[in-house]
Amino acid sequence: MPEAPLRPLxxxxxxxxxxxxxxxxxxxxxxxxxxxxxxxxxxxxxEPTPMGRxxxxxEQGFTNDLFVWxxxxxxxxxxxDSPAAQVAQQVLREERIRHFYDxxxxxxxxxxxxxxxxxxxxxxxxxxxxxxxxxxxxxxDPISRATSGLExxxxxxxxxxxxxAITPTFDxxxxxxxxxxxxxxxxxxxxxxxxxxxMAPGDxxxxxxxxxxxxxxxxxxxxxxxxxxxxxxxxGTVYDPRHATMPLLWSHGLEAGDALAGSLFPxxxxxxxxxxxxxYEGSIEGPxxxxxxxxxxxxxxxxxxxxxxxxxx
Ligand SMILES: O=C(O)CCC(=O)C(=O)O
Numbered sequence: 001m002p003e004a005p006l007r008p009l010x011x012x013x014x015x016x017x018x019x020x021x022x023x024x025x026x027x028x029x030x031x032x033x034x035x036x037x038x039x040x041x042x043x044x045x046x047e048p049t050p051m052g053r054x055x056x057x058x059e060q061g062f063t064n065d066l067f068v069w070x071x072x073x074x075x076x077x078x079x080x081d082s083p084a085a086q087v088a089q090q091v092l093r094e095e096r097i098r099h100f101y102d103x104x105x106x107x108x109x110x111x112x113x114x115x116x117x118x119x120x121x122x123x124x125x126x127x128x129x130x131x132x133x134x135x136x137x138x139x140x141d142p143i144s145r146a147t148s149g150l151e152x153x154x155x156x157x158x159x160x161x162x163x164x165a166i167t168p169t170f171d172x173x174x175x176x177x178x179x180x181x182x183x184x185x186x187x188x189x190x191x192x193x194x195x196x197x198x199m200a201p202g203d204x205x206x207x208x209x210x211x212x213x214x215x216x217x218x219x220x221x222x223x224x225x226x227x228x229x230x231x232x233x234x235x236g237t238v239y240d241p242r243h244a245t246m247p248l249l250w251s252h253g254l255e256a257g258d259a260l261a262g263s264l265f266p267x268x269x270x271x272x273x274x275x276x277x278x279x280y281e282g283s284i285e286g287p288x289x290x291x292x293x294x295x296x297x298x299x300x301x302x303x304x305x306x307x308x309x310x311x312x313x
Pocket of ligand 1: 137213214227229
């Protein structure tokens, strides 16, 4: 059973999430979890997974990595034992909570890699009208807008438009979806209800999969910016393997139209489901080598200039 947060979310925090698509919350995660995960993020930054290397920008020191919980015990424990699942349960107002995936974003001082404006739902191989998906994004460093604090267009989770998925490395594959370009938010900042709170280590942002957000480069010369997101879903989120969505490199056996489930998307609350949780029981589940190979081949073709996919010696 995952740990409880230090306090439940208040009704007003949940209302803020519902109204704005995002809420900034402090005081949920015990210090021990924050310290442990900060160290775990440092380890992955030093040695990203093969998928992480292909979506990061090593030259800029930018590390992006995903599905780390499948191979790393700290990240696995965050899924099964940390208070995050109960926080998701509260904000989504659902009893059954599944973990979707994890992702870390590290921008050291002087890392000139902005995260372009986007909403997450078009990145993902899920029904883009799914309403029961949230992210919990936690920072391990004090951050402000100048050090790449995450910024949101409040209320944009209710916009009808769907925008193309633009990654920090501008992966052409992900942008090839036919969805619209996001609006020029930076050119018309006064026209939007923008929200970019200063945050302390251990604070989190909880946000809806449809809310438009992004972050600037880390312009400081001495403040690191280490952040880690886990994505959570309620019951019945539907698998839709559209072109130009985040590849799933683990075998999952899902067909289009199935509800996300199984050992890649395990239920965590109200309890784990026997047979669905080999990682909970301690075994490492590697990605499918054929899927990894084709993903790396595509990355080599799409982003050759970044030389992202060289094997580590
Ligand atoms: O940390 C960042 O710059 C990007 C985070 C993000 O877009 C997300 O977690 O969905």
